[in-house]
Amino acid sequence: MKKSSSILINKKEISAIAIGGFDGMHYAHQKLFENLGTNGGIVSIESGFANLTPKSYRQEYSIYPIYYYELENIKHLSGNEFINLLKEEFPNLKKIVVGFDFCFGKNRENCIPQLKELFKGEVVVVEEIKIDNIAVHSRIIREYLKEGNIKFANKLLGKNYKIFGDQIKGQGLGSKSFVPTINLNIEDFLLPSEGVYATKTIIAEESYNSVTFLGHRATTDGSYAVETHILGKTIKNNYRTVQVEFIDKIRDNLKFDSFEALKKQIEKDIEIANSILK
Numbered sequence: 001m002k003k004s005s006s007i008l009i010n011k012k013e014i015s016a017i018a019i020g021g022f023d024g025m026h027y028a029h030q031k032l033f034e035n036l037g038t039n040g041g042i043v044s045i046e047s048g049f050a051n052l053t054p055k056s057y058r059q060e061y062s063i064y065p066i067y068y069y070e071l072e073n074i075k076h077l078s079g080n081e082f083i084n085l086l087k088e089e090f091p092n093l094k095k096i097v098v099g100f101d102f103c104f105g106k107n108r109e110n111c112i113p114q115l116k117e118l119f120k121g122e123v124v125v126v127e128e129i130k131i132d133n134i135a136v137h138s139r140i141i142r143e144y145l146k147e148g149n150i151k152f153a154n155k156l157l158g159k160n161y162k163i164f165g166d167q168i169k170g171q172g173l174g175s176k177s178f179v180p181t182i183n184l185n186i187e188d189f190l191l192p193s194e195g196v197y198a199t200k201t202i203i204a205e206e207s208y209n210s211v212t213f214l215g216h217r218a219t220t221d222g223s224y225a226v227e228t229h230i231l232g233k234t235i236k237n238n239y240r241t242v243q244v245e246f247i248d249k250i251r252d253n254l255k256f257d258s259f260e261a262l263k264k265q266i267e268k269d270i271e272i273a274n275s276i277l278k
Helices: 027-033 055-061 079-089 112-118 138-147 150-157 173-177 259-277
Strands: 016-020 040-046 066-070 095-099 122-126 161-168 182-186 195-203 206-216 224-230 241-252
Touching (some): 027 095, 027 122, 055 066, 079 112, 095 112, 150 241, 195 224, 195 259, 206 259, 224 241, 241 259
Parallel strands (some): 016 095
Antiparallel strands (some): 195 206, 206 224
């Protein structure tokens, strides 16, 4: 679901904004954005806790420009001061779109009633959205990822969970003793529970079926690693940024009595990943 737009819109042209944290840019967030119309923009409040789509990674999932505001810089503002800031930043502002639990101003003392009172334009409130009777919230998605329940986390996200990382040098065992892997250093992103996953690995905008391990290498050196193996191809990556989309979990992380046992399990993992991704 690649929606990113390179179009830069002057703040003076923005007539509608959606306000929130928007970590994950998930299904419920997209429902907010559907109310923005033509000259819309997104105001993302940066609390420092975003780890599903940290920083500017959110832009990939929006056709609207995103404006980032550090919570630390605005948390002292009263409700009225915050609304005045928005009107000053977006002089043509006529509509504000928020979720049902939106609060703002110093100590979060203002919520929906105060927003409607302080802002004289249109206020659209999107009610809580559920999928399979589960509320779609970033904190709930995080819990499913931590459990390794990738399929349901993806359902709530409305897309495949994706992380970005930089290639680093690995142990060198993969290509010699097992299968070649691309070893990754991941920063800022929440990692799912330890184990082996059927994934899509994206290098230079090309997507490849893959199997990805993340966790402590219990059978070898015990260190934590994130490594992905491209199925059926040998890719020379040359230390580029790599994206990994998680499709389904194959198994938990295990310790094996021998390299041979580990190698046999890796072969099974590849077979299962091929079956999931075919």
